[in-house]
Amino acid sequence: MDIQGGLVSNIAWSGPSAPTHPIFPVTKGLTARAIAGRKTINVDDLANDSGYLTAFDNTRAEIIVPVLDIAGDRVIGTIDVESEHSNAFDTTEQEFLGESPTCWQICGPAVIDRAARRPCISKRSALMRPQRV
Numbered sequence: 001m002d003i004q005g006g007l008v009s010n011i012a013w014s015g016p017s018a019p020t021h022p023i024f025p026v027t028k029g030l031t032a033r034a035i036a037g038r039k040t041i042n043v044d045d046l047a048n049d050s051g052y053l054t055a056f057d058n059t060r061a062e063i064i065v066p067v068l069d070i071a072g073d074r075v076i077g078t079i080d081v082e083s084e085h086s087n088a089f090d091t092t093e094q095e096f097l098g099e100s101p102t103c104w105q106i107c108g109p110a111v112i113d114r115a116a117r118r119p120c121i122s123k124r125s126a127l128m129r130p131q132r133v
Contacts, residue, residue: 007024031064040066041062041064046062060085065098
């Protein structure tokens with residue numbers, strides 16, 4: 001995240017193509033809410049959320065977890081997981097993703113695709129969008 005320049009840069013993603021907005025202002029989208037509030041944003045139905053900044057046309061649900069520095073003082077990145085299914089992320093996934101944000105700097109996320117019940121593993125180290133499930 002480029003605080004000075006006010007930009008979010010996607011440095012890693014998976015899926016058939018790059019996100020529609022690989023670089024965008026830190027004040028835009030659901031990522032802005034996660035950064036400003038320093039808390040997880042979980043949207044079950046993006047069709048009903050005007051704050052969604054389209055990454056993929058078929059995304060229906062999204063969860064964004066801010067990654068804080070070691071001191072917990074500032075957001076240094078986010079984990080952004082998107083799904084083609086509405087209501088894709090329940091409290092279990094939210095707790096798992098938000099359990100230890102500093103762990104993401106070391107380990108990377110392991111997210112379960114609830115529809116297929118298989119793990120999707122992806123290394124992450126800074127602001128990024130999206131990991132498709």
